[in-house]
Ligand code: SF4
């Protein structure tokens with residue numbers, strides 16, 4: 001197994017208290033420096049900053065100023081930064097493919113949320129290409145997944161910094177592990193997480209050649225429609241475009257994908273292992289912004305009420321350690337009165353998060369044996 005077992009591993013933590021001389025961007029810089037990034041980034045190194053631009057309509061996503069700060073820090077250290085995310089599954093509705101499904105759709109929506117090259121000071125790259133299928137396969141020995149389609153841009157990186165909004169999802173904590181296990185794989189990897197049974201076809205429901213809506217959205221042109229639909233399964237990359245358009249626009253459901261939450265979190269963990277294996281664990285760094293903590297992902301177009309008050313910023317070189325430390329910091333905080341999550345629901349989310357950590361330990365994703373180092377800075381005199 002390709003684990004990340006280290007001795008004296010540290011997770012750095014800075015709380016949400018701020019002063020004019022030590023605001024949240026200063027604190028982000030403090031974490032960056034403690035992670036050793038200022039010294040370890042060599043001149044000209046290609047550094048991906050992997051974040052999530054949020055679905056338009058969600059107002060809890062990471063503010064662009066945090067990403068810009070990280071870009072400036074990478075550049076000051078001598079690196080060549082670019083900012084990245086992957087295309088999403090097709091959800092139907094809204095834009096032609098759903099809003100974040102192709103690179104141009106997502107870039108347009110990212111701009112509405114404030115993420116442009118002008119604001120960020122670095123190029124924005126959709127890491128798995130126009131259709132979200134530009135990937136390379138990494139084999140793993142998982143219980144659920146044996147091959148992970150990692151976003152191709154990762155291959156060309158000297159370092160990858162995941163700048164992640166820590167929040168919740170029905171599977172438990174949604175932070176760095178999810179940003180990697182869902183956010184750094186192509187559509188086939190997203191399908192493996194959400195729809196493990198893959199694409200299914202009911203030929204008798206197909207409206208035939210007069211419809212043919214699915215043909216033009218297939219990025220590998222492996223669909224033929226005459227009296228009914230036929231798919232060349234050897235060429236299909238399980239992008240889900242055909243299922244989305246057949247179900248959401250045509251309303252025929254001749255091609256469909258069944259969503260399943262069963263073991264979803266464990267499949268995310270296994271996908272993450274494939275991503276780490278792609279360029280090796282030593283090139284990854286993780287920063288969790290535990291602020292604006294809701295119980296919804298940033299890929300839902302809802303700025304859900306916040307579950308608790310802001311906690312701060314955490315940083316580590318270990319994927320499991322950072323999410324474990326973040327979850328445990330959250331456990332010590334009272335829930336907001338207006339939160340849609342009550343105490344017993346929160347405890348259930350915490351329990352599901354422990355299952356993520358347990359599976360991560362089991363497959364060698366990282367460690368939960370670490371020292372938590374609290375960062376602070378003396379107030380200047382005068
Ligand atoms: S979109 Fe659906 S109904 Fe239309 S041709 Fe394709 S499979 Fe048939």
Ligand code: SF4
Pocket residue numbers: 199217218219220221222223231235236237238239240241242243
């Ligand atoms: S058949 Fe459907 S799922 Fe397969 S590649 Fe074509 S559009 Fe994507």
